Amino acid sequence: KARAAAIAGIPSELTRKKSFVDTRRTLMDFAIRQYLLGLEEQHCQRYAELKHYLLRKDGNVIPWFQGLGPRYQDSWKAAEPIMAKRAFALGLIRELRGHSARTFFHEASRNLSSGVSLLVWASISAQHSVLLTELAYCHPKNVEIAEFTRLQKIASRWPWYKKSVSTTLGEGPSTITAQDSMDLYWAYLRSKSRGVGRKVRMRTDAVLARHPPSDPKHGMVISRIQKIVATGQGYERSQAARMGLRETELAGRVRAALDGDKARLWMSSPMCTEFLKAQTYVLKSAWKSYKGLNPRGRTGLTRKESAIDRLGSSIGPLVYAECYRTKKSRRPLSATKVLAQIRRGVKRLHPHPRKSSKCGAAVQRLTADSGSYSLATGRIDKLGRLLGRLHTLQTRRCLVP
Numbered sequence: 287k288a289r290a291a292a293i294a295g296i297p298s299e300l301t302r303k304k305s306f307v308d309t310r311r312t313l314m315d316f317a318i319r320q321y322l323l324g325l326e327e328q329h330c331q332r333y334a335e336l337k338h339y340l341l342r343k344d345g346n347v348i349p350w351f352q353g354l355g356p357r358y359q360d361s362w363k364a365a366e367p368i369m370a371k372r373a374f375a376l377g378l379i380r381e382l383r384g385h386s387a388r389t390f391f392h393e394a395s396r397n398l399s400s401g402v403s404l405l406v407w408a409s410i411s412a413q414h415s416v417l418l419t420e421l422a423y424c425h426p427k428n429v430e431i432a433e434f435t436r437l438q439k440i441a442s443r444w445p446w447y448k449k450s451v452s453t454t455l456g457e458g459p460s461t462i463t464a465q466d467s468m469d470l471y472w473a474y475l476r477s478k479s480r481g482v483g484r485k486v487r488m489r490t491d492a493v494l495a496r497h498p499p500s501d502p503k504h505g506m507v508i509s510r511i512q513k514i515v516a517t518g519q520g521y522e523r524s525q526a527a528r529m530g531l532r533e534t535e536l537a538g539r540v541r542a543a544l545d546g547d548k549a550r551l552w553m554s555s556p557m558c559t560e561f562l563k564a565q566t567y568v569l570k571s572a573w574k575s576y577k578g579l580n581p582r583g584r585t586g587l588t589r590k591e592s593a594i595d596r597l598g599s600s601i602g603p604l605v606y607a608e609c610y611r612t613k614k615s616r617r618p619l620s621a622t623k624v625l626a627q628i629r630r631g632v633k634r635l636h637p638h639p640r641k642s643s644k645c646g647a648a649v650q651r652l653t654a655d656s657g658s659y660s661l662a663t664g665r666i667d668k669l670g671r672l673l674g675r676l677h678t679l680q681t682r683r684c685l686v687p
C-alpha cells in the first residue's frame with residue numbers, strides 16, 4: 287500500500303514538458319518513483335518514463351545528489367540520509383539508518399548518475415542498463431530492436447556518444463565508448479531475433495576495427511562478439527525446435543496432443559496414435575515446464591524461451607509425420623514417406639555444427655538405424671523415435687532442418 291501511495295503521490299515524468307526545471311527534490315522523487323515502478327513490475331510505465339526523462343534532458347542526465355560534496359564519492363555519502371528521510375516519510379522504510387535505508391538509496395540512485403549509465407550502464411554489455419532491461423520486458427523482440435535503433439540514432443547526436451563509458455581504477459580511461467556498447471547491443475538484439483547475418487557481422491566488424499589487437503580492450507570485444515554469435519546460434523536452434531510455429535500455436539498443439547483432440551489430430555491413423563503414445567511423457571514434461579514458468583528478470587525470459595523450445599521438441603515427430611489436421615495436411619504421411627523423410631534428413635549435414643555436440647557419431651548412428659529399419663517388421667513406435675532423433679539433431683545444429 288505504501289508503494290502504491292508513493293507512486294500515486296509522485297508526479298509521472300510523462301507529465302513534464304521540455305521546459306520543466308528540475309530541482310534536487312523533483313530529481314530525488316523521480317529516482318524513488320522509478321525504483322518503486324520496478325518493484326511493482328510496471329515495466330512499460332517505467333520504460334516510458336525513463337525514456338521520456340532521457341530525451342527531455344537530451345542525454346544530459348545528472349545525479350540528484352550532485353553538488354552535496356566536493357567529490358562524487360562525498361556527494362554519494364551525503365545523499366543517503368537525505369533520501370532515507372524522504373523514503374521514511376513516504377512509509378517505504380521503517381528506519382532512517384541501517385541496511386534497509388542504505389539498500390533503498392543505492393537501488394534508487396545507482397542507475398541515474400548520467401545519461402550513459404541510464405542508457406548503457408558502464409559496460410561493453412548494455413544488458414545491465416535499467417532502461418534496456420525494461421525495454422526487453424515491455425516489448426516483443428521485433429519492437430525491441432526497432433525501438434533501440436531509434437534510441438541509438440538519437441543518442442548518436444549527444445556529446446558523450448563517442449566517449450569512454452567508464453574509467454577503470456588503475457588503468458585510466460577505458461577505450462570502450464557508448465557507441466561501441468550500443469553497436470554491440472544492437473548486434474545482440476538482431477542475432478537474438480534473426481540470427482547472425484550480414485548486418486550483425488558489419489556491426490561487430492566495425493567495433494572490432496576500432497579496437498585492434500594493440501588495444502587493451504581487444505580481448506573484451508572479442509569475447510562479447512563470441513557471445514553474440516552464440517546468441518545467434520541459439521536463435522537458429524530455437525527456430526529448428528519450433529519448426530516455424532509461434533508460441534500460441536505450439537502450446538495449442540501440445541495441449542491438443544495431451545487431450546487426444548480428434549478435431550486437431552488424425553487419431554484414426556494407427557501410426558499417429560503410436561507416435562502420440564510414445565511422446566506422452568515428453569509432452570507432459572514440456573507442458574509442465576511451460577505452465578510452471580514465472581518469467582521475471584532476464585533469467586526468467588531466457589527460461590521461457592527454453593520452455594517454448596521444449597514444446598516444439600515434444601511434438602516434433604507428430605508435426606513431421608503430419609499428424610495434425612491443418613489446411614496443408616489433408617491426411618498424415620504414410621510410414622513409407624516418414625522413413626524416406628528420415629533417410630533424406632540425415633544427408634543434410636549442417637555446414638557449421640556445434641563443436642561440442644558430437645554430431646558426426648550421432649548422425650552416423652541415425653543413418654545406420656534408419657537404413658536398417660524395415661517397414662515390414664519394424665515397430666511403429668521405433669519409427670517415431672527415429673523421427674524424434676532427426677528433429678533433435680536438427681535443433682543441435684548437426685543437420686539442416
